Amino acid sequence: MSSSYFPQQRSSYDLYQGDVADTLQLIGDRYIGHQPKQPFVFRASNTSGFKRSSDYRYEINVDDKIGQIEDGHHVYAWAKLWCEEEEVRAFRLSCFGPTRIYLNGQSVYRSNIQEDVFPDRASWFRLTLKRGWNHFVLHFIKTGTGCGCRFGTGSIKGHPFHFIVPTEERGEQEGWIYTLPQAEELAVIPNENTSEEDTGLDWLPRQAWTQEEQEAGCFARTLGTEQGRVAWAWSKLSVSALQHSEAAFTGIHHGSIAIFIDGDLKYSSDHSGLFSIRVPLAFGEHDIAVRSVCTETRWGFQFTSFPGDIHLSAPVTVHGYHGEWLIAGTFDPSCTPDIRTVCTLDTVFQNDEGGTYWRADMPNTFVRPFIETTHYGRWNYPLGVTLYGLLKTGTALERNDYAQYVLDHIELCTSYFVYSLWDKIKFGAAGVNHQLSAIDSLDDCGSFASTMLYAYEYKKLKGAKETADHIADYIGGVQDRLSDGALYRVHGSTDFMQDTMWCDDLYMSTPFLCRYYQLTSDRSYLDDAAQQFLLYKKYLYMPERKLMSHVYDFKFNQQTKVAWGRGNGWVLFSLTELLEVLPDDHAMRDELLNFFEELCEGYLAQQGKNGLWHQVLDMHDSYEETSATSMFIYAFARAVRYGWLKTPDPYVSSVMRGWEGICRTSVDHFGNVYGVCRGSGYSFSPLYYKDELDWNLNDTHGIGIVMLAGIETLHLQKHLQQTSVSA
Known part of the structure; x- marks a missing residue:
């Protein structure tokens, strides 16, 4: 069947008649514009709160945090989650005792008696989130089994989200706040218009210093007072005056101190006391860093006067923190970062405690970057x-x-x-x-x-x-392999993926192995890449069809025998990446070239009447799929240029038909890319791929592949022109 993703007069072909450069820029500009x-977003994160575990759910074990909770008492945890648009998201819950979930003030989930006594089991469900902030309140009842839950994403790789502290008082820190045990249920569930003060409750973890901690000094209250240890503080000076001949600062410090501005030492003292600095400062921002050694029970510093046209602020916006200084430490004097390396946000500072990072001047609070x-x-x-x-x-x-x-x-x-x-x-x-x-x-x-x-x-x-290096170690020494060395999946994000081999994984491994070989000159990585293709051929190739089965399932010891389009595309795409770098005298080259040509024959035979290939390659009533089409174009075009095909002419025609088909069918005049199959599971039934595994608009499985197909089409056009001229 032919897919009508949009009216033909709205196609990129209608604009540019298939011109490669114009079409690619249309796609690229749209992608980057959107x-x-x-x-990264930096947020304050309290280590006294609840951490996420390896499955990205929060371990909300109230018993561990509070202890000695009476049976029947109630504890509440509260956080919020942002959504750009209304959407349905998957969640998972494991209960340590009776648990209720409220979303935006409405009850949306209540655990049952079986969930309450099996904390290692997970319940999976979906919730509809509104556009904007969504407030979650978890209500726990203490019983003999415990109090709390594990709660968070049901899609670790798709949505590994983090929750945000919900109240204005805390300014969008990461994590949850929670109550002390309550003898009675709350009459009103907190919501988006509720402040901590409105609830009449004390919420944990605490965020303010006591008077005694304030007086101890910024380093002492955040890092302790072990004598001889070193700490750093970092801030920004913003000068608003166009001309500033000299700026004067005064302050007090406990412990030795060295003050640097833009990396230059401006003041130092080995003894506690007052300090005064006069320095010329130009318009703009300047790093100011303070290095100190603990020499007494009070440890820290404070500026007592500043010029009026100079503003002090944290080096980066930290949501949930209104302080001016970030603090790092403590360090042994023999392994302390120096001024050349300390004023940075992407570095873990090595110390004798396993490394450390910047903290906020708040109780038990680190600064952390988050991808949002x-x-x-x-x-x-x-x-x-x-x-x-x-x-x-x-x-x-x-x-x-x-x-x-x-x-x-x-x-x-x-x-x-x-x-x-x-x-x-x-x-x-x-x-x-x-x-x-x-x-x-x-x-x-x-x-x-x-x-x-x-x-x-x-x-x-x-x-x-x-x-x-880390990834090479993983592929070479951690990723599961069969006894013959073939990469395969012992585990999976769902049970049915266990003990399977996917043809997709040739792309997830071999191009990297080829490039790592080029980086290191270690031939073993190239040999591994070459061997994988022959091993995957052994398990997944269907010679009678000259196509690859999407998956081999070792639970049943057989191929699924479904020729999924993109899975086959990954194979041919990746094989071109290998052949490009494989030396002519490599022992496996001839066998791999023969395999490549056989696959090309099989794929060429399946090209549809509109120039595109189908979601299931040999089911032409399945939809025309853009990413597979793009990969076959890419591979055919390269094969012609590099001389890998004995009869190249049919493949030249195929590339040109395929590219025109993409421009007519898959790319509209705004640069949107249609017809790209979403991320897949697998099945022994082709109907799963045909009828259930539908396509997404502007799916990243296809945008770059379409661009790669265009680039190879452009290279092929130039190659043919040069060949024609030379002939």
């Missing part, structure tokens, strides 16, 4: 191929803005890689790089990391080499 660069965008700054496999397409397009069309966008996105991830590993250990689940920091499958690493290494050739991205 997904602009945004930094849908695309920019995230690490996942569809975005890996999206960015690959954008970067290749930026290079080919000399769109430096595209290339810089991609480099900045990737470096935002890699520069926080080490931090995210530390954050996961410290807080249970990282606020950024959630898939990278908790790799448990090839999906989490290979696709994005392959693009990362491609980008690394343009710029030595901060943290990229360390990230690549």
